[in-house]
Amino acid sequence: MVVGEGLADRHFRLLARSIPEDRDELERLASMEGRHAMQFVGCGRHLGIKPDLALARRLFAPLHQLFLDCDRAGDLTGCLVIQGLIVECFAVAAYRCYLPVADSYARPITAAVIDDEAEHLNYAERWLGQRLPGVAEGVRRISTQALPIALGILQSLSDDLQAVGIDPIELLGCFTLLFQQALEAIGFEAAVARRILIGAAAASVAPA
Ligand SMILES: [Fe+2]
Numbered sequence: 309m310v311v312g313e314g315l316a317d318r319h320f321r322l323l324a325r326s327i328p329e330d331r332d333e334l335e336r337l338a339s340m341e342g343r344h345a346m347q348f349v350g351c352g353r354h355l356g357i358k359p360d361l362a363l364a365r366r367l368f369a370p371l372h373q374l375f376l377d378c379d380r381a382g383d384l385t386g387c388l389v390i391q392g393l394i395v396e397c398f399a400v401a402a403y404r405c406y407l408p409v410a411d412s413y414a415r416p417i418t419a420a421v422i423d424d425e426a427e428h429l430n431y432a433e434r435w436l437g438q439r440l441p442g443v444a445e446g447v448r449r450i451s452t453q454a455l456p457i458a459l460g461i462l463q464s465l466s467d468d469l470q471a472v473g474i475d476p477i478e479l480l481g482c483f484t485l486l487f488q489q490a491l492e493a494i495g496f497e498a499a500v501a502r503r504i505l506i507g508a509a510a511a512s513v514a515p516a
């Protein structure tokens with residue numbers, strides 16, 4: 309959580325630079341992510357656990373690298389899909405699954421963070437939705453690349469999730485449903501959104 313939030317902070321700051329007309333809003337979203345990171349550090353300290361930051365950094369590195377590649381190439385659609393849809397759906401799904409098992413210190417923090425992440429998701433849905441059909445192919449392409457990475461992160465975290473009381477299958481289900489809904493909110497037909505997700509699932513289980 310802490311690593312994902314830290315990266316989200318960086319991603320929104322890069323987006324603020326690339327989308328000058330929304331700079332203030334994106335910097336505000338970045339600051340929210342920075343605050344989330346601090347809050348979850350506090351939650352971990354309260355529980356007396358030290359998160360494995362090195363492992364989390366390693367797991368998130370390919371997604372972060374893909375974001376940086378898109379940023380460098382001026383592919384705003386790619387950046388918005390990676391941070392605004394994939395990372396945010398991942399965050400909402402993870403925190404929704406965490407909420408029922410969170411301790412009394414973390415619960416109100418987690419509930420408030422879920423609302424924040426939903427706002428971030430809405431920003432990306434709005435931005436991409438206003439640019440359809442022009443961005444449709446870009447959304448499909450980057451989703452096909454980035455979704456298998458996100459699904460791989462979920463798989464790698466399976467044991468850790470179970471250790472804190474989260475059912476990894478339920479989290480996977482919640483994530484895919486949210487992503488499907490996000491694609492539909494942008495303007496994709498349900499069948500097309502489903503195809504994108506199934507394609508990514510197939511890619512993530514295909515032998516290397
Ligand atoms: Fe966040």
Ligand SMILES: [Fe+2]
Pocket residue numbers: 316341396399424425428
């Ligand atoms: Fe967020």
